[in-house]
Amino acid sequence: MAAPVSTAASAPAAVPVVPGAVGRWFAEVGERTYTRTRRIPLDALEGWHTDARTGDLVHDGGGFFSVGGLDVTAPDGPVPHWAQPVLHQPETGILGLLVKDFGGVPHYLMQAKPEPGNAGGLQLAPTVQATRSNFTRAHGGLAVPYLRHFRNPPPRALIADVRQSEQGAWFYRKRNRNMIVRTTEDVAVLPGHRWMTLPQIHALLTAGDVVNMDARSVLACLPPPPGPAGRARHTGREILCWLTEVRSRPGLRTRPVPLRGLPGWHRAEHAIRHDGGRFFEVVAVEVRAGGREVRRWTQPMLRPCGTGVIAFLHTRIDGVPHVLVHAAAEPGGVDAAELTATVCCTPENYAGLPVAARPRFLDEVRDAPPDRVLFDALLSEEGGRFHHALNRYRIVAADGAGAYEAAGDFRWVTERQICALLRHSHYVTVQARTLLTCLRSLHGPEASR
């Protein structure tokens, strides 16, 4: 691992100032491609309705997504039972990244994309971000640019094609296909698109909230850098067997329930809120867009009530870099626990809970002295569904490998071991995928493919 590119926290910029050529490009694109978002009352949603029987928020055409309720039982947790709203989006969409070599250097076709939930407007997105309704054109509409590269690509052109989960605290069993396709064809670069190298993308991870969640997720599915693996603390088989043991315990039990009358939540004019003001709200927005096919629409969004802390503890074991993963289940997970960040929480949500419920290692990553902070950036989650969902992503040097694994369901693993699991679904959360991409940004340009 090379020297960290940044040890200072980025300013929580409402509008990120993107440096250099990419910044100038963003400024140009932003003049014609933008979204302006305004909160509106829930009853002012157009094209959406509140289901008469369940109170769920659903689209009139039955597509896109819906907001329902979820009843959760967690026999072994500090909170043994709760209910919460949850987003349902059963279709599997495509997050597609096109890669092509120029002068022997791989370049990735990135898109400057605005989303209504973004605090700062444009973000850097993968080549294609499309729901199944988008790309099968179930609702009519224009063809998705570059989509043809991701429909039935020749098997040998596929660098990655794997369904991965997204926020299991907010979505019910959501996943998207993360696809990376290599091309040797001539590709026309449409307005709002740009070929970029991995070091260029990596450099933007700490330049404000620029690289969007989908790009971070799909970049994490790149194969590991070439070179010797180094001896890991545990073998791959041991990690799998450990995860089997964790997943075989009685875990969360969930049951979709009506949104109306959800215990502990209430619907006000502008939001569905937790009675204690915690966790998140379901809000409604009106969006006016430039540079998109649809110029104006309204939609529900999920707005988190606090800023999360998502961090890997990092150390070297016999000279080999390791990060500390946590096996944890989320209510919307497809299949029990996945491996997530060492710390992955919104600290405000733990107010009022006993000290034993407090996330392990939160203080260590939040209060780390600057010389231990290898990576630090305020990044947001998917701006198409989440409104200003900011999380502080950190990689923090641990104090040796010590007793960390004794804290419960934690294990030291190497980057290469996470990569091996990312060939399969439902092993690595979207938050851990973001951190893996951040971790790789520390390697320096020589490790880029």
Added chain:
Amino acid sequence: MAAPVSTAASAPAAVPVVPGAVGRWFAEVGERTYTRTRRIPLDALEGWHTDARTGDLVHDGGGFFSVGGLDVTAPDGPVPHWAQPVLHQPETGILGLLVKDFGGVPHYLMQAKPEPGNAGGLQLAPTVQATRSNFTRAHGGLAVPYLRHFRNPPPRALIADVRQSEQGAWFYRKRNRNMIVRTTEDVAVLPGHRWMTLPQIHALLTAGDVVNMDARSVLACLPPPPGPAGRARHTGREILCWLTEVRSRPGLRTRPVPLRGLPGWHRAEHAIRHDGGRFFEVVAVEVRAGGREVRRWTQPMLRPCGTGVIAFLHTRIDGVPHVLVHAAAEPGGVDAAELTATVCCTPENYAGLPVAARPRFLDEVRDAPPDRVLFDALLSEEGGRFHHALNRYRIVAADGAGAYEAAGDFRWVTERQICALLRHSHYVTVQARTLLTCLRSLHGPEASR
């Protein structure tokens, strides 16, 4: 692959005649360890009740398993919508196999186990077969013999530990841990247990319905035999990407519903039956047992209405053996399609459906000339839940590699590729795991570990 051990169909013996020393051992054990099963009316179940609201069959203590209803939508299938009863057993149990070297040869500790659904009484089971309620002794009761070898074994003693699915047409999201643990300790052989080599177990696969489903499943999780891999038709990455594409299509949508009033089904005195007499029945049995802790009990069981045909087509591609797997979803699957046998169906269930709905390759495997039948045996599924659930398992030589893959979601894969997938959950069905164990029985003793 060595010469096939049997090309003739075994007789569908009601009581299997087990040859040799194992047969004598079975006869001895069978004198004190047995179950006698008698059908009784559903209302005569003791310790079980019909839920007043849903009509579900549930255990009074809330444990064991329950029978509910499932509503299934399959937009692209020949039957776009149906309802059916389904077994719920949310706990993850253990199927554990203990292995120890004697004179350098691995021996597996097998158990002669009776189950109420077995047509022939005793079967050969793994060392431990225990539900979570069994081994946590939630219902009191004696300790499960040998269980300690499977609770927190040292990581390096674990040959396999992976959750695998079971019959997704009958169970809702059921899985068991398939564990293989190597020991070097002295192990006392309790009555009803016996150390056996892999060739000894393999030889019994065609000696009547002797090797039980759980043993077949856990044996499939053994690592592949040593030796060069041989070039596969598709790379492992290509198989995974293909499966991602299949699994990303809109698939089965399921919803648990009450058993009472399930469309197309009715409850009679002795069974819950399909109106057309097809698929399966839910029946009740009284069991009298010898050699078990509980001497008498009653329970519901699922009784299939026909005998299934479950087969791999087999061929050599550039000299390397391959089998044809089918990616198919079942209503009770945890996560979309799994890889199953080339043919996996009960032919009677397709009576009355259009010809297009007929399973592909059924005629080819059922009507194969004897010299193409590499393996053939009538084997039953889990006798603790299923009553006389017999399937004809076959491995049939295909006519080259030809156009088989063009038939839809079929791919030629090697044994080694199936083994690699079996390190993970939810890739390979229990029927395909049985066939993998049958396939290995054809290798001959030299390939045994």
